[in-house]
Amino acid sequence: MRKLVLALIVILSVLVFSQQVTLRMIQVFTSPLRTKVLEDIISKFEAQNPGVKIELISPPYETAYQKIYLMVSAEEPLDIVEVGDWSLSALASMGKLLSLEPYLAKSELTKHLVPGVLEAARTYKGTAYLLPNAIYVKTLFYRPDVISKYGITPPAKTMDELLEHCRRLTKPEVGQYGFDFRGKGYPTAFIDIVMTSFFDDIDPNCMYLKRDGKLIFEDPRALEAIKFYIELFKTAPKDSINWGFDEQVNAFASGITPYLFQDPDTVGLLNEIMKEGTYKTAPLPIGRGGKAYPTIGFAGWGITSYSKYKDLAWKFLEFFNSPEINAYWCRDYGALPVDVRVYEIDPYFKSETFYGWTAMFEDEKHYQFTKYPLDNEAWSEWNELHETTMQQVLLGKMKPEDALKTWADFWKKAGLVKK
Amino acid sequence: MEEGRACEEVKRSKLWILMLVPTFALVFFVNLYPLVRGGVISFQRLTVFNLNNPRFIGWNNYRTILSDPAFPRLLWNTFVWIACSVTFQFLFGLILALLLAKPFFGRGLYMGLVFYPWALSGFAIGLLWSWLLNGQFGIVNDVLIRLGLLRTPIGFLSDERFAMFSVILVNVWYGIPFFAIMLLAAIQSIPSELYEAAQIDGAGFFRKLFSVTLPYIRPTIYSTVLLRIIWVMNFPDIIYGMTRGGPAGATNILSVQMINIVYYRNNFGLASALGMIITAILTIFAVIYLAVLERGEFEL
Numbered sequence: 001m002r003k004l005v006l007a008l009i010v011i012l013s014v015l016v017f018s019q020q021v022t023l024r025m026i027q028v029f030t031s032p033l034r035t036k037v038l039e040d041i042i043s044k045f046e047a048q049n050p051g052v053k054i055e056l057i058s059p060p061y062e063t064a065y066q067k068i069y070l071m072v073s074a075e076e077p078l079d080i081v082e083v084g085d086w087s088l089s090a091l092a093s094m095g096k097l098l099s100l101e102p103y104l105a106k107s108e109l110t111k112h113l114v115p116g117v118l119e120a121a122r123t124y125k126g127t128a129y130l131l132p133n134a135i136y137v138k139t140l141f142y143r144p145d146v147i148s149k150y151g152i153t154p155p156a157k158t159m160d161e162l163l164e165h166c167r168r169l170t171k172p173e174v175g176q177y178g179f180d181f182r183g184k185g186y187p188t189a190f191i192d193i194v195m196t197s198f199f200d201d202i203d204p205n206c207m208y209l210k211r212d213g214k215l216i217f218e219d220p221r222a223l224e225a226i227k228f229y230i231e232l233f234k235t236a237p238k239d240s241i242n243w244g245f246d247e248q249v250n251a252f253a254s255g256i257t258p259y260l261f262q263d264p265d266t267v268g269l270l271n272e273i274m275k276e277g278t279y280k281t282a283p284l285p286i287g288r289g290g291k292a293y294p295t296i297g298f299a300g301w302g303i304t305s306y307s308k309y310k311d312l313a314w315k316f317l318e319f320f321n322s323p324e325i326n327a328y329w330c331r332d333y334g335a336l337p338v339d340v341r342v343y344e345i346d347p348y349f350k351s352e353t354f355y356g357w358t359a360m361f362e363d364e365k366h367y368q369f370t371k372y373p374l375d376n377e378a379w380s381e382w383n384e385l386h387e388t389t390m391q392q393v394l395l396g397k398m399k400p401e402d403a404l405k406t407w408a409d410f411w412k413k414a415g416l417v418k419k
Numbered sequence: 420m421e422e423g424r425a426c427e428e429v430k431r432s433k434l435w436i437l438m439l440v441p442t443f444a445l446v447f448f449v450n451l452y453p454l455v456r457g458g459v460i461s462f463q464r465l466t467v468f469n470l471n472n473p474r475f476i477g478w479n480n481y482r483t484i485l486s487d488p489a490f491p492r493l494l495w496n497t498f499v500w501i502a503c504s505v506t507f508q509f510l511f512g513l514i515l516a517l518l519l520a521k522p523f524f525g526r527g528l529y530m531g532l533v534f535y536p537w538a539l540s541g542f543a544i545g546l547l548w549s550w551l552l553n554g555q556f557g558i559v560n561d562v563l564i565r566l567g568l569l570r571t572p573i574g575f576l577s578d579e580r581f582a583m584f585s586v587i588l589v590n591v592w593y594g595i596p597f598f599a600i601m602l603l604a605a606i607q608s609i610p611s612e613l614y615e616a617a618q619i620d621g622a623g624f625f626r627k628l629f630s631v632t633l634p635y636i637r638p639t640i641y642s643t644v645l646l647r648i649i650w651v652m653n654f655p656d657i658i659y660g661m662t663r664g665g666p667a668g669a670t671n672i673l674s675v676q677m678i679n680i681v682y683y684r685n686n687f688g689l690a691s692a693l694g695m696i697i698t699a700i701l702t703i704f705a706v707i708y709l710a711v712l713e714r715g716e717f718e719l
Binding site for chain 1: 571577582668682686
């Protein structure tokens with residue numbers, strides 16, 4: 001009898017302790033390539049932590065944000081949520097994300113983060129609700145093989161040079177154009193790279209404000225910039241008003257438009273479809289204001305405030321950001337690592353492909369990082385308005401002056417200008 | 420006799436109520452509840468920033484939509500989109516059904532191929548055609564240029580003059596099989612004696628078409644056209660996949676705008692209000708359509 005009881009206890013305890021803990025995790029920027037890398041990292045974590053299973057949910061990118069908003073607001077089982085710079089404020093304002101500050105205070109990782117990353121993570125009310133694992137900064141991609149055919153050897157260093165090069169390249173009769181234009185699907189960042197380069201006094205905390213607190217759209221330099229942007233559009237195929245990311249990459253890879261502004265995740269894609277050395281990167285061209293104003297985009301993992309396994313979720317976040325894993329993640333997916341040690345252990349991130357970014361990071365005089373007003377509720381509406389009004393301007397249906405006035409009115413109504 | 424008694428039994432035991440429950444539950448949860456919920460949301464300020472504490476704001480969402488200077492254009496675009504799409508889908512569908520009515524060698528295979536677009540997802544079709552019609556490296560432009568019909572490529576989706584034409588073209592291509600399938604089924608149910616009698620009376624092809632075929636399949640035509648009008652109005656997939664309503668709103672219709680409001684602005688209240696407006700327009704239209712037809716000898 002005693003033996004039987006003992007056996008039962010043993011069996012029961014085995015059953016109890018071997019019970020698996022399942023973390024549920026959802027990603028936003030789903031792609032086949034990315035999902036594969038992610039699953040690989042997850043299986044490494046599971047191997048190190050017996051009894052832990054991570055279930056990855058990968059909704060199509062188009063609907064991912066909506067799905068996450070709804071799941072989180074209804075407190076559906078989720079432990080780890082992908083948070084991007086554009087969704088941070090919405091998710092954090094729901095009060096369903098856990099503040100990671102207590103964990104960050106204790107973590108070794110904090111010491112090794114690239115400068116600016118922690119500040120970026122604290123965009124919403126000064127509290128970090130995510131641990132970024134990759135940063136995204138736009139730079140200039142160019143095709144040395146194509147531009148050299150037209151006698152252009154060093155790539156454009158200034159916006160005026162860029163326009164001049166693009167005009168020289170544009171030969172519609174042979175299907176050659178200059179600038180790889182972005183017309184649809186969140187073209188905001190592309191417009192702003194050109195727009196802000198005409199200024200030298202952009203607020204480091206807000207892209208649309210000058211240091212004197214006034215909106216850039218009410219400044220005569222904005223009009224100059226928008227007219228310049230129209231000229232740049234003339235060196236792109238007319239069709240590009242309807243181009244999103246895929247069309248841009250396609251036009252760049254086929255050489256139709258050898259100048260492109262893009263994020264580092266384009267590198268992963270280009271390496272798959274192009275031969276080595278057929279494309280390079282250079283710092284963003286400097287505008288008439290003598291500067292360029294890139295922004296640091298970021299994405300990472302957050303933990304839901306209602307998760308049952310918060311500590312375990314944090315363990316995964318730390319694992320994900322450990323130098324080896326972070327290097328693997330950024331390398332395969334194409335992003336800039338957030339840990340300074342990665343740049344030392346992996347020479348890939350110091351290679352020529354990344355010249356554009358390293359040069360920008362080192363030149364603080366000309367490249368001043370700034371931020372989008374992502375914590376403003378009007379931000380997502382702005383993207384729609386910006387896209388349609390810009391298209392109207394490019395098609396000649398709206399005067400640049402009117403567009404600027406619409407934009408200024410929009411941000412005044414949204415309370416961006418402090419009185 | 421046995422059957423009759425069983426029937427009585429069911430009636431007396433009120434079992435029939437229980438039997439109806441699944442159907443009602445399904446209709447309630449799948450149709451009625453979302454509709455009512457959408458109606459409620461349309462009077463609320465409900466965005467991603469206040470998902471957990473929406474507040475009622477009366478008719479504000481409706482006012483925002485109706486006072487938008489782009490709204491008349493949206494309505495007009497929606498009208499053009501429906502009118503052109505359904506007209507041409509119907510015409511080509513009818514022609515196809517007439518061609519397929521008589522057996523010929525390889526008809527099965529041919530039908531399979533022709534009906535194939537109907538099996539695809541609208542969004543996938545949009546993406547597919549947006550590459551085919553691409554103004555820079557699209558195959559349609561390439562073929563037209565090689566044939567010497569064009570000198571420079573046309574911006575099918577980027578030129579305002581062509582964008583609406585292009586999305587309608589794709590929708591017509593997509594929707595022909597529906598009419599063909601429905602009309603073919605109706606045509607095949609016409610008794611052959613009618614044609615034989617017409618033949619004896621010396622009727623030609625057009626005479627037979629207008630005096631036998633069309634009158635006989637008229638109920639099918641009426642109901643399929645109504646269905647298609649409703650579906651096409653609620654069908655943003657193709658436009659969303661091809662242009663997202665651009666360039667500069669040239670192809671924006673009500674249902675695409677609804678998606679844009681959800682995806683870009685994250686404003687569910689506003690999107691619901693637009694949804695209710697679409698529902699109202701369709702209801703009014705359907706009532707008038709059916710009333711007009713009822714005066715004729717319409718039977719569903």
